[in-house]
Amino acid sequence: MEPLSWGAIVAQMFLQFTPVWIALVVTIALSMLFQKKLGLYGKLMGSGIGLIGLGLVLFWLFTALFANLIITHDPLAVISGMKNKLPGTPLPDGNDVYAYYLLGGDNLARDVFSRMVMGAREVLKIAPAATLFAFLVGISLGVPAGYFGGTFDTVLSFIANLVLAFPVILLFYLLVTPEIVQSGLPTAMAAVLFLFPIIFMCILWNARYLAQPTTRAIYIGTTLVIGLWLYLGLAFNADPLGIISMTPNVLIVFVSVVFVNSPTVFRIVRGLVLDIQTRDYVSAAKTRGEGPWYIMLWEILPNARGPLIVDFCLRIGYTTILLGTLGFFGLGVSPESPDWGSTINEGRRLLSIYPHPALPPAIALMSLVLGLNLLADGLREESLKD
Amino acid sequence: MGLFILRRLGVMALTAFCLTFVVFVLTNLAPNLEKLAKTQGNMRMTDEQVVSWLNENGYGQPMMVRYGEWLGVVPGWTGEDGQGRDIGRCVEPGQAVEDAPRRCGLLQGDLGYSTVFREDVSAIVGYRLGLTGWLMFYVMLVMVPMALIIGVLAGMREGSRTDRSLSTVSIVTTATPEYVSGVILIAVFASSVVGLKWFKGTAASAMNDITFENFTLPVMTMALYGMGYIARMTRASMAEVMNAQYIRTARLKGLPFRSIVLKHALRNALIAPFTVIMLQFPWLLTGVVIVETLFNYKGFGWTLVQAASNNDIELLLSCSVVAVVVVLLTQLISDIGYVYLNPRIRIA
Numbered sequence: 137m138e139p140l141s142w143g144a145i146v147a148q149m150f151l152q153f154t155p156v157w158i159a160l161v162v163t164i165a166l167s168m169l170f171q172k173k174l175g176l177y178g179k180l181m182g183s184g185i186g187l188i189g190l191g192l193v194l195f196w197l198f199t200a201l202f203a204n205l206i207i208t209h210d211p212l213a214v215i216s217g218m219k220n221k222l223p224g225t226p227l228p229d230g231n232d233v234y235a236y237y238l239l240g241g242d243n244l245a246r247d248v249f250s251r252m253v254m255g256a257r258e259v260l261k262i263a264p265a266a267t268l269f270a271f272l273v274g275i276s277l278g279v280p281a282g283y284f285g286g287t288f289d290t291v292l293s294f295i296a297n298l299v300l301a302f303p304v305i306l307l308f309y310l311l312v313t314p315e316i317v318q319s320g321l322p323t324a325m326a327a328v329l330f331l332f333p334i335i336f337m338c339i340l341w342n343a344r345y346l347a348q349p350t351t352r353a354i355y356i357g358t359t360l361v362i363g364l365w366l367y368l369g370l371a372f373n374a375d376p377l378g379i380i381s382m383t384p385n386v387l388i389v390f391v392s393v394v395f396v397n398s399p400t401v402f403r404i405v406r407g408l409v410l411d412i413q414t415r416d417y418v419s420a421a422k423t424r425g426e427g428p429w430y431i432m433l434w435e436i437l438p439n440a441r442g443p444l445i446v447d448f449c450l451r452i453g454y455t456t457i458l459l460g461t462l463g464f465f466g467l468g469v470s471p472e473s474p475d476w477g478s479t480i481n482e483g484r485r486l487l488s489i490y491p492h493p494a495l496p497p498a499i500a501l502m503s504l505v506l507g508l509n510l511l512a513d514g515l516r517e518e519s520l521k522d
Numbered sequence: 523m524g525l526f527i528l529r530r531l532g533v534m535a536l537t538a539f540c541l542t543f544v545v546f547v548l549t550n551l552a553p554n555l556e557k558l559a560k561t562q563g564n565m566r567m568t569d570e571q572v573v574s575w576l577n578e579n580g581y582g583q584p585m586m587v588r589y590g591e592w593l594g595v596v597p598g599w600t601g602e603d604g605q606g607r608d609i610g611r612c613v614e615p616g617q618a619v620e621d622a623p624r625r626c627g628l629l630q631g632d633l634g635y636s637t638v639f640r641e642d643v644s645a646i647v648g649y650r651l652g653l654t655g656w657l658m659f660y661v662m663l664v665m666v667p668m669a670l671i672i673g674v675l676a677g678m679r680e681g682s683r684t685d686r687s688l689s690t691v692s693i694v695t696t697a698t699p700e701y702v703s704g705v706i707l708i709a710v711f712a713s714s715v716v717g718l719k720w721f722k723g724t725a726a727s728a729m730n731d732i733t734f735e736n737f738t739l740p741v742m743t744m745a746l747y748g749m750g751y752i753a754r755m756t757r758a759s760m761a762e763v764m765n766a767q768y769i770r771t772a773r774l775k776g777l778p779f780r781s782i783v784l785k786h787a788l789r790n791a792l793i794a795p796f797t798v799i800m801l802q803f804p805w806l807l808t809g810v811v812i813v814e815t816l817f818n819y820k821g822f823g824w825t826l827v828q829a830a831s832n833n834d835i836e837l838l839l840s841c842s843v844v845a846v847v848v849v850l851l852t853q854l855i856s857d858i859g860y861v862y863l864n865p866r867i868r869i870a
Contacts, residue, residue: 509697
């Protein structure tokens with residue numbers, strides 16, 4: 137068989153992505169239809185930059201979701217004779233799977249295209265969740281630090297600055313090693329860090345339904361049951377039902393990324409709280425006799441959401457870059473893993489002779505981060521308009 | 523002002539102390555010491571051999587004592603090797619214990635001995651920092667003017683077509699981490715596939731002789747990622763200044779746009795970017811590690827990777843001291859500089 141031309145490669149890839157295109161068109165069309173009812177998200181449809189950003193982010197999100205339908209080959213399968221082959225090379229005869237390596241083969245004769253698609257799933261499995269955890273940790277510490285001030289604030293700010301003064305890369309090299317995993321430190325860190333979301337939710341419900349003991353008991357009870365179940369599964373790998381678990385490798389990567397991100401979130405939240413607590417509605421709540429936690433979580437926090445949402449988008453992008461850095465240095469993830477950072481790392485050794493294995497994951501990572509940045513920009517612009 | 527600087531220096535020392543302690547604890551965890559013993563001795567050591575190797579080389583003492591030794595507040599360990607010669611932390615090979623200084627640590631200016639490079643740490647750090655200094659110098663030389671020009675041009679007329687396109691360029695560069703832009707630049711300008719081959723894909727030869735051919739790609743890779751951020755900050759600052767009252771006054775007086783921008787707006791618009799540029803140094807540190815690894819330029823970042831992956835405790839400690847000092851010193855300079863540049867703060 138003849139190798140595919142570049143036009144044919146692009147057309148074939150377009151076809152492979154069909155499920156993504158369908159999902160993308162449906163989502164955007166529905167959002168356009170109900171634009172008026174969707175608040176800030178709806179307004180995004182009107183801004184060019186925001187829409188492009190949203191499109192890029194959704195593209196990779198759907199790619200991660202439908203990765204199984206899109207890939208042409210098993211991302212770990214080696215097909216002999218395909219080592220470092222150029223994009224569009226047909227497979228040797230006798231393989232009844234998809235007939236071409238659309239983006240060529242890497243130096244272990246695996247399909248670059250399928251690895252890139254599967255990489256999206258690897259990245260989007262960790263980055264948003266890790267960012268969310270970092271936010272919950274940062275918010276649960278930053279709001280009281282800003283509101284109460286005093287020694288609590290001084291100590292926490294010093295610790296936050298301490299972590300921020302640490303070069304990220306050195307921290308990763310120290311934390312993400314098999315030796316550290318052996319020593320049990322990641323589990324201990326996870327045990328502390330993963331506790332924050334549960335505490336946060338409990339205080340949130342407690343402050344809201346203080347006057348309605350039954351409702352409060354239901355909400356806190358549900359939170360505790362689900363929270364502790366996830367907590368046991370994620371932090372200690374001891375889920376009694378055996379559904380939730382995290383391999384030690386992923387756990388240490390997850391924990392380090394949360395650990396690196398949360399001090400920055402802490403500082404942002406603290407600054408916002410210091411600013412908002414001087415407003416009149418906070419004084420009004422104080423005069424009404426509301427408790428400090430109610431004021432913090434139900435008066436101040438909702439009013440800080442604008443900058444926080446924008447920063448959340450930016451921070452997912454930054455986390456993606458961090459994960460890529462980890463992969464680039466071969467830290468944490470297994471060497472087989474198709475995540476973008478590791479793939480770039482593998483491809484860079486032969487870069488000046490065979491650039492094609494390293495370029496697709498590089499461009500994929502860039503477009504996802506670009507999408508998130510544009511989305512954050514669009515959100516910022518739209519939220520400043522009112 | 524003097525008190526302010528003194529307080530900041532005090533916080534800096536405390537931060538450096540805490541951070542080196544954390545690094546010390548992490549590198550001295552039992553599994554890490556075992557790995558060190560096996561790489562220094564031989565890979566097939568039994569557990570007893572590992573313990574005796576650690577004891578012989580001074581790693582057997584409690585962790586706090588050894589941290590004190592490294593700091594130079596506790597006397598260094600001494601002992602005898604298999605042939606009855608004196609060995610110890612402060613003892614040079616062939617020297618007798620009595621002739622050696624009792625304490626040798628950070629406070630005495632002795633950074634220790636690298637187990638990977640088999641050389642004094644201070645010599646390694648000095649040489650490698652020099653190499654990275656050149657890289658940083660050229661990066662700053664390219665990045666800062668480019669970022670300022672882009673930012674000023676974009677912020678000069680907010681919302682114009684120039685603004686839109688330049689802002690997009692800066693968003694794209696901030697979304698491209700070093701390992702992505704480096705890979706793309708090498709593929710385009712140095713690979714045999716595209717065939718341009720303008721530059722070299724490795725900067726190993728730049729350690730002895732920096733040329734346009736071998737240094738352009740690493741410098742551009744680093745400058746691009748940092749540039750976008752500074753440019754966006756400059757743009758925001760410039761746009762804010764251009765909306766200020768005194769610019770309107772200058773316009774109403776009928777001054778040409780050119781002189782409004784150059785004489786009235788520019789000086790005030792450049793205060794905020796100064797802080798951003800100074801705070802960019804810590805970011806550059808991560809960039810340095812990536813770029814030096816990617817382009818095989820054996821500077822400070824490369825040394826840090828070597829030290830970390832081989833658990834070279836004393837080299838790693840010195841690297842973290844240097845890194846922390848760089849981070850905190852740039853913060854200090856940016857704070858002081860900000861006060862001097864902005865009269866509103868100086869008076870208040």
